[in-house]
Structures are given as C-alpha cells and as structure tokens.
Amino acid sequence: MKVLTANRLSDGEVVFWKAGHWVERFAEAELFDEPERAEEAEGQAKSAHTVVVDAYLIDVVESEGLWAPLSFRERIRALGPSNHTQHGKQAAGGEDIAALRRAHGAARSTGRVALIKRK
C-alpha cells in the first residue's frame, strides 16, 4: 500500500495527495493499493511544478487498524521533530497523531518509544 507525498513549493510544508489535491495530515492521505493508480498520481504531481516539489511514493503499513508510513523518516515527516513536540503537524494532537506515534513496524523498538515520547 502506498501514499504519495511531497513538499509544498511556497512554504515547504509536507503534504499528501488526496484525489487530485494536497492535504497536510497524513491521516487524510489517499491510499493506493494499485501501482498504476499510484504512478498516475505521481506523474500528475510531478507535472504540477508550481505547486509541489519532490513528489514521491512511500510505503505504508497497517498498525492497530490505522495506516502509518513504513519508514522512520516518513513518520518524522508526518509528525514533526521529536525534540519539539509543539512544532510541526504533531502539535495539532488528536488520535491520528497519537496513533502515528504508537505505530509498530520497521521504525519501532522499545528503546525508541521512550526517546520519541518527550517528558
């Protein structure tokens, strides 16, 4: 399963593709289970060069019934920096942010949970 992500040209904000436009919350991103549809969207995104920069597809995994980016790097992009939890998308809070933080998969190990959760 994939999601299409990019950075918005004007302000660098991390965005996710949803049905032809861009959203800021990972939880709202469109999920692609067919490679052709994913690549078609990627092609469209790449041609919109005054809207976004560096559009690319990322793998997502299922965790507790919700989807999360597979890679640690993409989780940080979807959340924000771990040293300032009041900065970035994570500041909005909510269940989807909490779920991203808790997500299992390639990025998690017991030690890391403690590091990501700021006191």
Added chain:
Amino acid sequence: MYRYDAIDKDFVADRTAEFREQVARRLAGEITEEQFKPIRLMNGLYLQLHAYMLRIAIPYGTLTSKKLRKLAWIASTYDKGYGHFTTRTNLQLHWIKLKDAPEILGHLADVEMHAMQTSGNVVRNVTADPYAGATADELDDPRVWAEAIRQWSTLHPEFSFLPRKFKIAVTAAAKDRTAAKIYDIGLAMRRGRDGELGFEVMVGGGLGRTPYLGATIREFLPTRHLLSYLEAILRVYNRYGRRDNIWKARIKVLVASLGAEEFARQVEAEWAKSDPGHADLPDIELARIRADFRPAFETLPARSEALETAKASNPAFARFLRHNVHPHKQPGYAIVDVSLKTPGQTPGDITSGQMEVVADLAERYSLDEVRVNYQQNLLLPHVKLDDLPTVWAALEAAGLATPNIDLISDIIACPGLDYCALANARAIPVAQHIAERFADPERAETIGELKIKISGCINACGHHHVGHIGILGVDKKGEEFYQVTLGGSGEDDAALGQILGPALPADKVTEAVEQMVEVYLRERRDGERFLDTFRRTGVAPFKEAVYADAH
C-alpha cells in the same frame, strides 16, 4: 568588526533583488526546480524534512548586538522563535517559507548580513579563531584574512560551479581552535625566518564518507599572496576535481589520488603562471579591513577584587569560572563562553529571547561583540573581570550558563533526522539523553575534558570522526543504530576516531557512554584526559566493557 561600506551594501541589495526576481520566476513556473535549486542553494536555502531551512552566514563567527537582535527578530517573525548554530558557525532557521525568503534576505541586508554561499558548490563561510582579537597567542587577527577571502570568493565567476562545496578555516594562534586540519583548506598563520607573516597552507582535509586530515602543500606563503594562491588551488580543483561521483568530488579525493606532493606541484605551477597582482589585495585595502578589527580596551588592573570576592563566596560561580571563562590578552579582561548545551536542550539551539539577552550583554559588557564557535556555543570575547559576576547572573537567569565547556555534556550534534533530509538517524535525542545522564556538574567535572560528537549520517556535520567519543547514526533495516568511534580529535593533535565495535541500538548508546566513562575513571593516571587514557590503553578495555553482554 568589519563594517560594510557603500559597495558592500549595494552588493547585498543587488543580491536580494536578484533572488527576489528568481523566486518570483520559480513560483510562476518560469524556471524548473532543477534550474532553481542551485540558485536557491547559493542563497542558503535548503528544502528539508518539514520546511525550507535558511542558513544565514556569520562570517568568521562574529556578530554585534544589532545583528544578533535582528536574528532574534527574524527567528520570531518568520520562524518558530529559535535558531540553531552550526559547526560552521552559521545560524540555521528550520521553518522558513520560500515566499518569505527574499524579504528575510532584505532584513538581513539591513544589518549587513546575508545568506550568500552558505550552500551550493561554492566557497562557503570562512571560519576563524573564535578568540580572535582576544588571545595573547595570536600572530595577527585571522578575521582580517577571513574577510579578504569572503569578499574575493563572493560570486567569484570562475568558482561558482565547483565539483563540490569548499570550506576554508583560518587560524593565527598557537592553539588551533578552528579544526583547520579537517577542511578543504586550512590556513595557519606562521612567522617566517625574517619575521614576516605567512600561512602554512593545508589542503584536502574533510570528514564524511572518506575522512582525511589536510596535507601541508606549502609550509610558508607570505600573507600578501594569499588570494592569488587560493585562486591557483581553486583553479586546479575546478579543472581536475571529479565530477562523475558526488562522493568523490571534494578536493580531499583529488589530493589523495594525486598525492600531496603532485597536487602541490600543480598548484605551484598554476600559481607561477598567474599574475599575483591580479588577485592579491593592495596594502591599502588590507589596512582598510584591518582598521575595523581594533577593539578599544581600557587599561585595567590584572586582578579584580570584586571577582575574587564573588568567586570565594559562590561555588557555582567559581565552577563557571573554572570551565567557561578563559584568559584574555588584555589585563583585566576575560573571554566568556555562553553554553548552548543545557542538558536536555537541543545542542546549539537558542531562543529569540536568549539571543536578546546575549545581545544586551554583548553591547553592555563585551565591546559589542559576540562570537560563534564550531562547537555550537557562543562567546562574549571582551568581558571585564569586574563584570563577570553580573554577566554570569544574567546568563544563569537565561539558561545560558551551564558550566560544561569541553566537558561531557558539551556535545556537538547535527540536527539529524529530526530536521535534515540527508540523515539516517536522529542525533538530537541521543545528545539529550547523554547530557541528561551526566547533568550533575560535579560528576562532569570529575570526568573532565571529554568531547562527544554526534552525526546523524555519514556527511559528518556533527564531526563524529574527530570526537573523543564519536557517534554516527546509521539506518539498519529501518531502525536507528549508532556506530561509536573513539580517540578522534579536531585540534592540533588531530586524529580520526577508531571504530569501537558493531553499531548499537538507540537504547544502548547512553549506557555505552557510561561504561566507557567507568573504564576511563578506572584506568586513568596522572591527570590524563579521556583522550589521553584511550591513546595509552587502546580500544580493548573500552570495547570489552561495552560489548561484555555479547560474550
């Protein structure tokens, strides 16, 4: 410090206008991202994980209160109220919008600042001794030369599309506080046989995937020939540096593949063909630059009773004096470190409020100067001994007085995977964890000098190769692991660290540091620092302690 004349002001104004137009064309789709990216980089603007990052140049790490206040204002107006000082003594803002960048450059220009050439395949910010003008052991103020190089290299038409970035450091003191051996060019001032001043020219230092220490290609270059000689080096690099592989494109690879001797020969041959009068600055211009680097010291007694009294009555202040205050060449003055390494905070980060505090202190107590060093700390270079108690109290109140300079919690760490698009792992939480574990000032003092340096990827912006303990973040099947090295040093005894053993998971790193500190405390003799003990015992006892569980 150097003050812009009308020409310098015109220059940054023209640069800002050019960039404004280029951004407008990019936003309108008239230039592609591929064409725009080098332009954007030449103005210090990166696209990172969460937003654009603007890297503001702080030439030779010197600021005035006016400049620092403007940085504070920009950080709170356009960013999230803080900035990050880097190992090249620049300031990074991590949450910048492209559409605001031209305006920000305009504000910087108002205080004689810019973001030119802090990125891209160009000559980058020239760094110099943070003690310049304040230390007795210097032959000259290196910043005069750093400013000469800055101007010469700015929009140099031949050297704006080098194979890769190019970093120069200038030191003029007996003790090298610039890590000159780890840069593309390190210039160390020397006195020649007949008393004239010159530079030892070292080329080909660099960390990253293939770390090297710079090789001396010229023992003594008279200072007046500095720029023409640099032209020769840059031209050889521009023509023959590799362009086929980004990992082999730095000058260090060229020097290593030709051998230092052959490289030196090529530079000398190129220099011999050139007309030095073309590039070298006339004395009148050097004198003009130099005139701005003359602080007006008062004549004061060498001893301050007020200081001695405060020291005797306040152990915390006494500890601060022991670690964060250094002798000044002028009697009655001192150099004060401003620690940006409060345990638990992000190394090198400073809030706008803290910047204001430092600006006020600089204006009132440090002849209006602030310095930035490559360890990501600040300094107030010219503080009267009498004023030290007051300065300390103000720094304390602002969280800037942790007495940990060169101690275990004075960690260098790059922004890492929390911010940087190049990173493999996070560096900040690792630094925070270690610093918090060793936050007790007495324990830190007992351990003594221990320089930990952490990089989130092989690009080594955290200088891990030259840490007494170096920590490199790696990605092992999607998880954050950390490679530990020991025994590196970026100073006159420069050396690259030795690998300790297999990479450790994130939750084992602080423990490993604890174990290594225990080994050191157990093994040390006669006032040895951690580095000295390691050099005597070798890696074995440390490796055994950290990997004991594996047996």
Added chain:
Amino acid sequence: MPTHIRLRDGRMAPVEDPFTYVADDQELVPGDVILSLTRFQAEGDRLLSEGRAVGVRLEAGEEVEALAYDLPRIAVVALAFPKFRDGRHYSNARILRERLGYKGEIRAVGDVLREQAGFMLRCGFDAFEPADGSGAQQWEAATRRFRHVYQRAADDREPAFVERDS
C-alpha cells in the same frame, strides 16, 4: 536554429550564426565550420588553407591549452557545457582570455542558462547559445544585476578594492 547571442559593443544582441557544427562522423559542409578538437587537429590546417573560418568545440574534460599554438587561426572556441553545474569551462574561458591572450569569440554552448550570464561574461565568454529559451534581452538584464564585483576576472570590471581606492 538555436538562439544565438553575441556581445556587441558591450551589449547582448541576437545574431545569426555563420558557423555550422560538424560532428566527427558527419560529412563536411561548405562555409565556416566548428569542429571537435580531434577533428580540428586532423583537418584544421587543410580547411583553413581553403579560406574558411574555423572554430573548435571543446568538451568539458578537454583542456584549452591544447589549442595554444593554433589560437591565432581559430575564429571561435565553443565551450560545451554537459550540465550547467559543470563549471570547468569557466576556468577554460579565463585561461583563453587572460593567459593565452585569445581575441576571438568564446561561445558557451550546451546546457547554458541565463542565470549564468553574469559569471560567463566575467570569465570572457562573448557568445551564448541558451538552452532555456531565453533571449538577448534577458541575458542583457542578467549581466546588469550587480553594480560591483569583488574580484578581478577576464573582463575589465574593476574589483571593489580598486573602486574604493579611487
């Protein structure tokens, strides 16, 4: 026919290019031609004796010193940029002008963008074939962005330190 811009009386002007590039594996055409370094070394003498104007096209890895002896007879040196980021020809152009005293046309071809106009002009280029669709007016504007320069190069602009002293 690609846009061809030439510096004329200190200004950028669109001009017709009298030269034809002839690749190594192509047959020669009549008139003025630009050849690769290898082909020039093989056939240059003959073509010059026919009274044609002859130019040489250098790739990024080729060194301008190879032309040193022939320069008086070469009408144009075309320096080919494989990618605009490849800056080797900036050194080549300066060496041609400042060291070898070349007076003929130095032309920038290949991946040539108007953002490089200022740098190229200062290094001694005086003709340009932009790859980004830009024209003479835009190149003229691009070279006028900076009122001052900080260092000497192949052009006659005075560096700041000379301006200051006057």
